[in-house]
Amino acid sequence: MGRTVAATGEILAWWVLLTGGWLVLIGTVDPLECFVGAGSALLAAVAARAARRAMGER
């Protein structure tokens, strides 16, 4: 249970960071951009956690 909460928390933190980065770097902010950005950021957040764990376990 604790592990799930930790994993969710980490992915959420990555997601907030990456979505913020997306919103800062795009040209015009509209709903479609936000949707695509939030989706991509979620995928990237999962990948970021996987990469962080792969580095940490070595």
Next chain:
Amino acid sequence: MTGWLVAASVLLAAGFGPTVWGVATGPLERRVVAQNFGTSVVCLVMLLLAQAYARPSYVDLALVLAVLGPAGTLVYARLLAEDLTDDPPHARVLTAVAASAAVVVVAAMCLATGAGRATVKLLLIGGLLVAGNVIASRALAGGFPKGAAASRD
């Protein structure tokens, strides 16, 4: 001819000219430091040109260069590690110059741009430039011991 264009031209001539010379001639230690410095200079020139020509899309080039420049230097640091161990290049002055120039240019552009998303983007580029310079310079100087990398392999 605006001040931004003059600043970009001066930086290109005074910064990038000697850099090309440094990359093309001399010992390996100097070449690798010069190519690292070159990416920072071109990145700052792109920022200044974006302001001079009022073309915000040039800022994206600077952003890409701020990320890929130090990453490229880290690749060189890794590939040339054996050649650089005898006399690792210490470029503290050059790193300080590049970092200071980045701070000055980004601060000036932030003042000219005003508050908004563009300013956050500029600050991000500035942070990447300074951090990238410090990390790349430290890696070239052998600051990251080989043992740490070897234990991971």
